[in-house]
Amino acid sequence: QVQLVQSGAEVKKPGASVKVSCKASGYTFTTNGVSWMRQAPGQGLEWMGWIRISVYDSNTRYEQKFHDRVTITADTSTSTVYLELRSLRSDDSATYYCARHDGASSWYPFDYWGQGTLVTVSS
């Protein structure tokens, strides 16, 4: 069965970076795109970016507001996708989710989600 298992909660200071992982299993890793979303406490879902995974080269697309602070990468040897967010601010405190697209491209819906990773930014 398809599973996306994310890394554990993180506490970071303002200005630091965080790297969250999402390990996929139960399907061919390079078949489906993966996106990252976040959800601040009591707020809605916000899409951050997408990666199309290939053993040769991966393509990425980022939401404009995060473009200069976010990097999404994939390691095909471990079937893991990573989200790195830099220059953290207090308003980056949120639960971060990875989700698999029902296809390779970024416009497909999300059919499987990770369990979420809580990132807290506090001095």
Place this chain on the structure above:
Amino acid sequence: SVLTQPPSVSAAPGQKVTISCSGSSSNIGNNYVAWYQQLPQSAPKLLIYDNNKRPSGIPDRFSGSKSGTSGTLGITGLQTGDEADYYCGTWDSSLSAYVFGTGTKVTVL
């Protein structure tokens, strides 16, 4: 959010609720709509895709439709287990971004 949903809807057990999702030609008007259910303290779950299709395991009490630049989720035979937040989502061709609705909280009275 570029997609607008009502903040909340409610109904008694067994009744029906509908949730609207209003967008524009750059998103709903030219792309498929999906709906996600988020139970309390849980990750979202795909409920409807391609406007009106249900993934395996989703009961037919849940239905979706689209007309022009709006999508609608319907839930019939409301159950206490349906209490959750519901989000619409689609691709926005102008923003080149996946966009979500503002979210609707369903309460079973």
